[in-house]
Amino acid sequence: MSAGVIDIGYLELFGATAFMLVAAVVAGALRLRQTKAIVVSTVRCFLQLLAMGLLLVYLFKYQSWWLVCLVLVGMSLAATQIALGRVKGKALNIWPEVFGTIFLSSMIVAFIVVEAIVHASPWYDARVLVPISGMVLGSTLSATAVAIDRLFSGMDVRSDEIAAYLALGATPREAAFPSIRSAIGSGLTPALATMSAAGIVQIPGMMSGQVLAGADPMIAAKYQIVVLLMISAATTLAIVAICLTTYRKRFTSDACFLSPALRDE
Amino acid sequence: MAFFEARGLAVSYRRNGVPFEPFSDVGFELFAGQIADLVGPSGSGKSSLLCACARLLPKTSGTLVLKGADSTSFSPEEWRRRVCYVPQKPTVVAGTVRDNLLLPWSLRVRRNDEAPDDAALRSLIADAALDDVDLDRDAAQLSGGELARVALLRAFATRPDVLLLDEVDAALDDATARSVSRLTRRLVRGDTACLRIRHRPPDGAADRTLRLERGRIAQIDHAEAGV
Numbered sequence: 001m002s003a004g005v006i007d008i009g010y011l012e013l014f015g016a017t018a019f020m021l022v023a024a025v026v027a028g029a030l031r032l033r034q035t036k037a038i039v040v041s042t043v044r045c046f047l048q049l050l051a052m053g054l055l056l057v058y059l060f061k062y063q064s065w066w067l068v069c070l071v072l073v074g075m076s077l078a079a080t081q082i083a084l085g086r087v088k089g090k091a092l093n094i095w096p097e098v099f100g101t102i103f104l105s106s107m108i109v110a111f112i113v114v115e116a117i118v119h120a121s122p123w124y125d126a127r128v129l130v131p132i133s134g135m136v137l138g139s140t141l142s143a144t145a146v147a148i149d150r151l152f153s154g155m156d157v158r159s160d161e162i163a164a165y166l167a168l169g170a171t172p173r174e175a176a177f178p179s180i181r182s183a184i185g186s187g188l189t190p191a192l193a194t195m196s197a198a199g200i201v202q203i204p205g206m207m208s209g210q211v212l213a214g215a216d217p218m219i220a221a222k223y224q225i226v227v228l229l230m231i232s233a234a235t236t237l238a239i240v241a242i243c244l245t246t247y248r249k250r251f252t253s254d255a256c257f258l259s260p261a262l263r264d265e
Numbered sequence: 266m267a268f269f270e271a272r273g274l275a276v277s278y279r280r281n282g283v284p285f286e287p288f289s290d291v292g293f294e295l296f297a298g299q300i301a302d303l304v305g306p307s308g309s310g311k312s313s314l315l316c317a318c319a320r321l322l323p324k325t326s327g328t329l330v331l332k333g334a335d336s337t338s339f340s341p342e343e344w345r346r347r348v349c350y351v352p353q354k355p356t357v358v359a360g361t362v363r364d365n366l367l368l369p370w371s372l373r374v375r376r377n378d379e380a381p382d383d384a385a386l387r388s389l390i391a392d393a394a395l396d397d398v399d400l401d402r403d404a405a406q407l408s409g410g411e412l413a414r415v416a417l418l419r420a421f422a423t424r425p426d427v428l429l430l431d432e433v434d435a436a437l438d439d440a441t442a443r444s445v446s447r448l449t450r451r452l453v454r455g456d457t458a459c460l461r462i463r464h465r466p467p468d469g470a471a472d473r474t475l476r477l478e479r480g481r482i483a484q485i486d487h488a489e490a491g492v
Contacts, residue, residue, distance in 0.1 A: 160352070161356050165372075167319060169343070169375065170372045196487065249452065256321055
């Protein structure tokens with residue numbers, strides 16, 4: 001079955017902007033002072049996605065391994081900035097850890113999928129590698145941000161317990177471990193919930209896109225299953241890595257706990 | 266020779282965003298088999314001093330010496346195993362009373378130590394007038410006074426060289442506070458020293474009293490020692 005791609009005209013595309021009037025009317029009626037945010041978000045959505053489309057057109061035409069890798073690094077940098085933006089106010093200096101976690105966990109899983117499951121040829125085929133990496137990066141950045149937030153909030157809530165553990169001779173990792181375990185559990189929940197709801201409550205994005213683009217629904221379903229499984233693996237890797245590489249930020253080099261009262265925030 | 270010694274101790278940290286230096290040159294000695302009470306006005310830095318002695322608060326200068334060995338020759342975990350701080354606010358972890366009493370033996374620093382058996386734990390809780398508390402009882406169901414004693418017994422059970430007790434009897438009634446004092450006295454024998462912060466009238470358990478005031482420490486006699 002191949003119905004072909006139904007293109008959207010630019011007139012219809014810009015006409016779809018009217019959908020944002022719903023948000024604008026609600027914001028105006030409730031005086032949410034979010035008119036600027038609505039306009040900026042809409043313009044960013046247009047510009048970023050059209051720019052990505054143009055970039056992919058260029059990449060598909062002139063693809064080379066270094067250009068594809070450069071794009072993936074650029075996407076990982078952007079994902080890092082967005083993840084850090086979601087955990088503002090934590091007084092953390094964790095840029096290298098977040099970038100390393102998001103980049104490595106996403107790329108390891110994306111390359112396994114591209115090489116071992118999709119069998120893309122060449123391995124850097126931008127038509128396969130970039131969209132798959134993009135989907136994994138989107139999920140790992142969300143999971144990483146949630147895990148960081150839960151980890152450090154949890155450690156603050158457990159300040160007295162952490163101090164008690166340390167006083168008994170616990171290492172920082174032993175003292176922080178209940179918070180690490182809780183943060184990992186919280187970070188895994190969204191990916192597992194999405195997998196459980198897939199196909200019943202919602203048709204996930206990739207499958208929808210492929211069906212709309214005229215692909216056989218069974219092929220789209222198989223791709224979607226692989227994508228959900230790889231997202232689960234990548235987010236698990238990311239959550240575990242970010243928790244284990246950052247919890248020490250709340251301890252001094254002499255293993256003293258920096259409780260909220262002692263921090264310079 | 267002093268069993269435990271602090272020399273020229275200073276700590277400085279930000280407290281709620283404001284620079285705070287409770288003391289800058291504090292020195293004192295503890296002797297084996299003795300209990301010393303630490304008194305002083307509220308905010309004079311008594312708890313900070315105890316935390317600094319346990320290396321739970323980074324010191325900016327000064328030295329800590331245990332049985333002739335400088336604190337820098339121990340890892341923080343090894344030091345805290347020997348110099349045990351018990352906070353005023355009792356903290357228990359999720360689980361039974363037994364889980365809480367055995368918590369120190371679940372840590373890497375004591376991986377080679379043998380944990381006390383149930384008979385030893387029962388003897389310990391009986392000593393603290395907790396006879397009616399079963400080892401299998403959920404720690405979350407304990408009253409405030411029982412929690413305080415379980416947290417205290419957990420530290421006692423580890424037999425540290427130095428016990429630093431930060432108003433551990435604050436939440437206890439007079440009778441229970443007296444039983445804790447007796448328990449402390451029994452534990453502090455020839456191979457242990459104890460420094461206690463107390464806001465209760467002298468209970469006769471302390472061998473001497475130290476006063477921390479305006480960043481200085483001084484030994485005072487028992488007649489002066491009070492609330």
